[in-house]
Amino acid sequence: MVSRILQVECSDCGEEQAVFERTSSEIACGDCAAALASPTGGKAEIHGEVVDVLEAREA
């Protein structure tokens, strides 16, 4: 199974953080605590700007 990791730039402070595309928990910016992603049951809803996409292969 391949899951994607999104590099999300915080729209408030510009800090970049890696977020799993299918996260099941709320992701907050590590710098200013603004919400970066919210779980929806499928793909996370991204609140910042996606600047890069990485693929992670799971066993």
Ligand SMILES: [Zn+2]
């Ligand atoms: Zn921030």
